[in-house]
Amino acid sequence: MQYDPIKRSLGKVFNRNPFLRILFYRLLDILLLRSWYIRRELRQWKKIAPKNANILDAGSGFGQYVWRMSQMGKDFQITGVDVKQEQIEDCNLFFKKKKLHNRITFKQADLTKFSEPKTYHLILSVDVMEHIAEDEKVMSKLNQSLKSGGMLIISTPSDQGGSDTHHHHQENQGEVTGFIDEHVRDGYNATEIKEKLKRAGFTSVKVEYSYGKPGNIAWKLSMKYPIIMLNKSKLFFILLPFYYLLTFPVAYVLNHLDVRQVHQSGTGLIVKAIK
Numbered sequence: 001m002q003y004d005p006i007k008r009s010l011g012k013v014f015n016r017n018p019f020l021r022i023l024f025y026r027l028l029d030i031l032l033l034r035s036w037y038i039r040r041e042l043r044q045w046k047k048i049a050p051k052n053a054n055i056l057d058a059g060s061g062f063g064q065y066v067w068r069m070s071q072m073g074k075d076f077q078i079t080g081v082d083v084k085q086e087q088i089e090d091c092n093l094f095f096k097k098k099k100l101h102n103r104i105t106f107k108q109a110d111l112t113k114f115s116e117p118k119t120y121h122l123i124l125s126v127d128v129m130e131h132i133a134e135d136e137k138v139m140s141k142l143n144q145s146l147k148s149g150g151m152l153i154i155s156t157p158s159d160q161g162g163s164d165t166h167h168h169h170q171e172n173q174g175e176v177t178g179f180i181d182e183h184v185r186d187g188y189n190a191t192e193i194k195e196k197l198k199r200a201g202f203t204s205v206k207v208e209y210s211y212g213k214p215g216n217i218a219w220k221l222s223m224k225y226p227i228i229m230l231n232k233s234k235l236f237f238i239l240l241p242f243y244y245l246l247t248f249p250v251a252y253v254l255n256h257l258d259v260r261q262v263h264q265s266g267t268g269l270i271v272k273a274i275k
Contacts, residue, residue: 015090018097025064030252031222033215034155036259037270038065038126041153042072045122051075053121058111058142059083059128063091069124070095070104079120081109111138116145126155129193130183139200146275152202154271157187158209161267188269202273209266215258216267218251 014024029035052075057066060080069078082088091106112134123142129135142152190207197205211219226243229236236243 015094018094021094022067024062025067028062028064029068031248033211033218033222033255033258034126034268035064036255037210037268038124038153038155039068040259041270041272042069042124045151045153046072049073050121052077054119054147055079056081056116056120056123056142056145058114058123058125058138059131060091060106061087061126063087063094063106065124065126066091066095066104066106070100076103078104080104080106081111081114082106083108083110111141113141114145115141118147119145121147121150123150123152125152127157129154129156130185130187133184136196136200139197139202143201143275148275150275152197152271152273152275154193154269154273155210156193156269156271157183158211158265158267158269159187159189159192160265161187187267190269193269193271197271197273202275204274206272208270209263210258210268210270212258212261212263212266214254214261218254218258219267221247221254222251 014020029039051073053073055069055076055078057063057069057078057080060066060082063080066078066080069076080088080091082091085108088106088108092101095101095104095106111128111132123146125142129138132138139152146152190209194205194207222244226236226240230240
């Protein structure tokens with residue numbers, strides 16, 4: 001499934017002016033369950049954050065979470081890094097238009113090589129690790145970049161179907177495919193990612209499941225089914241508002257339920273690691 005091209009197409013529509021871009025961020029906040037979890041973790045972290053916290057978004061993409069964090073603290077210094085140069089240029093332009101470029105900057109970087117020792121109070125990594133084969137190398141680099149006592153927050157698919165690869169097989173080639181082809185692994189085992197982070201130098205690691213039964217249904221309604229239809233025909237863009245008019249109330253309630261429950265299993269993981 002080609003997920004990135006659909007994201008790029010939507011991005012082009014909403015990036016025409018800053019108002020539409022902020023609207024896009026808000027729509028993502030509502031629709032994406034992982035955003036609900038990240039906002040929850042950021043609210044908790046803010047209670048202990050220094051006023052002039054230095055923050056890194058490792059894999060910043062469209063800049064959705066950088067925007068969120070920029071609104072949380074007027075003195076926060078935020079750096080977004082991404083491997084895609086076009087994303088970096090796009091984000092720098094947007095934040096310059098919003099007159100935030102004095103404390104927010106984006107730069108192109110390979111996370112397997114990126115290290116700014118003892119610089120950040122918080123590092124955020126949302127749906128990034130599953131795309132990187134040398135994940136332990138990245139974890140070690142992020143540990144080096146944190147100040148003592150700093151926190152790393154990771155959102156990533158679990159190995160319980162998080163990349164939706166469990167029933168898509170190419171019989172002739174013996175390869176596994178799924179909803180998101182860009183992933184290099186099916187997802188993380190909770191114990192596995194905890195052990196990797198410990199080896200990377202983190203002293204305390206807490207792992208919890210996200211996307212339990214309510215969240216999994218909400219994800220299918222709000223993300224999976226629309227993207228499947230958009231891959232079949234771009235004409236579905238016209239029908240998309242009507243589709244969400246019907247499904248959004250259900251997905252919204254399910255997201256609320258999921259983020260408030262403690263899950264014994266789930267297709268996502270939320271990880272908090274302390275240096």
